[in-house]
Amino acid sequence: MRIAVLGTGEVGSAIAGKLVALGHQVAMGSRTADNERASRWAAAAGPGATHATFAGVAETAELVFNCTSGIVSAEVLHAAGAQNLAGKVLVDVSNALDFSRGRPPTLSICNTTSVGEQLQEAFPDVRVVKALNTVNNQVMVDPGRLAGPHNLFICGNDASAKSEVVDLLESFGWPRGAVLDLGDITAARGLEMYVPLWLRLMGPVGGADFNIAVVRAG
Amino acid sequence: MRIAVLGTGEVGSAIAGKLVALGHQVAMGSRTADNERASRWAAAAGPGATHATFAGVAETAELVFNCTSGIVSAEVLHAAGAQNLAGKVLVDVSNALDFSRGRPPTLSICNTTSVGEQLQEAFPDVRVVKALNTVNNQVMVDPGRLAGPHNLFICGNDASAKSEVVDLLESFGWPRGAVLDLGDITAARGLEMYVPLWLRLMGPVGGADFNIAVVRAG
Numbered sequence: 001m002r003i004a005v006l007g008t009g010e011v012g013s014a015i016a017g018k019l020v021a022l023g024h025q026v027a028m029g030s031r032t033a034d035n036e037r038a039s040r041w042a043a044a045a046g047p048g049a050t051h052a053t054f055a056g057v058a059e060t061a062e063l064v065f066n067c068t069s070g071i072v073s074a075e076v077l078h079a080a081g082a083q084n085l086a087g088k089v090l091v092d093v094s095n096a097l098d099f100s101r102g103r104p105p106t107l108s109i110c111n112t113t114s115v116g117e118q119l120q121e122a123f124p125d126v127r128v129v130k131a132l133n134t135v136n137n138q139v140m141v142d143p144g145r146l147a148g149p150h151n152l153f154i155c156g157n158d159a160s161a162k163s164e165v166v167d168l169l170e171s172f173g174w175p176r177g178a179v180l181d182l183g184d185i186t187a188a189r190g191l192e193m194y195v196p197l198w199l200r201l202m203g204p205v206g207g208a209d210f211n212i213a214v215v216r217a218g
Numbered sequence: 219m220r221i222a223v224l225g226t227g228e229v230g231s232a233i234a235g236k237l238v239a240l241g242h243q244v245a246m247g248s249r250t251a252d253n254e255r256a257s258r259w260a261a262a263a264g265p266g267a268t269h270a271t272f273a274g275v276a277e278t279a280e281l282v283f284n285c286t287s288g289i290v291s292a293e294v295l296h297a298a299g300a301q302n303l304a305g306k307v308l309v310d311v312s313n314a315l316d317f318s319r320g321r322p323p324t325l326s327i328c329n330t331t332s333v334g335e336q337l338q339e340a341f342p343d344v345r346v347v348k349a350l351n352t353v354n355n356q357v358m359v360d361p362g363r364l365a366g367p368h369n370l371f372i373c374g375n376d377a378s379a380k381s382e383v384v385d386l387l388e389s390f391g392w393p394r395g396a397v398l399d400l401g402d403i404t405a406a407r408g409l410e411m412y413v414p415l416w417l418r419l420m421g422p423v424g425g426a427d428f429n430i431a432v433v434r435a436g
Contacts, residue, residue: 190416215365
């Protein structure tokens with residue numbers, strides 16, 4: 001598949017790298033065509049890896065990952081272009097973490113809305129699926145690294161888009177039954193508001209290499 | 219121990235009932251001395267169970283549970299009286315769930331603060347420990363009902379207060395190692411902001427009888 005990854009940070013690099021390893025044609029998108037991190041990534045990732053502007057990668061992609069900060073994601077999608085994104089699945093991995101008041105960060109968008117919802121509202125022709133924002137980038141692309149079953153949560157308004165994303169997640173190593181569908185895109189509030197707890201759990205756990213599992217009644 | 223439970227709802231009743239079963243002297247507090255729910259609870263719970271006003275139960279208690287809605291908790295503690303609470307451990311179980319705009323509820327306090335923090339700030343002589351707000355009342359008092367190990371999260375500024383609460387939680391059935399200390403009371407933001415995810419998980423799980431477990435690297 002031709003897949004665009006918007007964002008050149010750790011999350012974008014981890015997802016783009018995994019997608020290349022799985023045999024996809026992956027284009028990393030950034031603000032400028034000569035972005036240094038994207039150039040370095042594409043050169044190191046080898047055949048199947050390219051880079052271009054947000055609009056350049058969105059135009060030719062069949063599916064798009066949003067791996068930018070949730071604070072700027074709407075702006076990034078405008079740069080990518082509504083016409084380039086229309087009808088496509090957008091996997092929104094973002095969190096609107098605001099470090100401007102120090103650590104721990106707060107969320108610049110939350111509670112009565114979410115990044116996922118705002119993107120879906122601003123781009124009604126895009127099939128937004130929120131996923132993967134609740135785990136570290138290592139766990140995203142290598143869920144088997146943890147010592148036992150654990151869960152990933154997705155949501156979105158388009159059932160077929162969610163089904164496509166579950167297939168892709170399965171190729172990442174997420175067992176189909178481990179992915180819980182929380183319903184429409186408004187569930188992105190819960191997925192994004194979980195992140196402050198995730199950040200605090202890094203203390204007692206001793207790092208970011210963990211996830212949560214839902215444990216039901218016996 | 220003489221324990222006050224502020225609040226007459228399902229959470230207050232579940233916790234008060236468990237404390238009576240464990241042999242504590244439990245007083246349920248409410249706005250008025252003749253509160254119907256508190257009267258019924260005390261009559262049904264038998265010896266060791268009484269009820270009175272918030273101030274009445276706080277005055278004689280050695281430890282206090284806040285089981286009121288987070289929206290009114292500060293007001294309830296003012297009614298209980300700072301002098302009646304001073305020096306005591308307050309286990310804050312509350313969530314500031316605002317249903318005024320319908321379901322799912324939003325949080326009336328979140329992100330840059332939390333109910334736990336606001337109570338600690340308003341009552342600096344009280345030893346606030348946030349705990350139990352992340353699970354259903356059945357799981358709170360009977361954690362063994364779930365099919366496997368799972369975790370509870372606590373936080374607070376006073377280490378000895380947290381230690382007392384861990385002892386009490388162990389008597390509820392929470393294994394000591396299952397209770398993760400997230401640090402100071404500012405971690406209450408994460409604990410309270412997790413609740414919107416918990417509410418959405420009720421869909422795929424099929425009810426509220428569940429919890430989460432932290433799964434670490436293998």
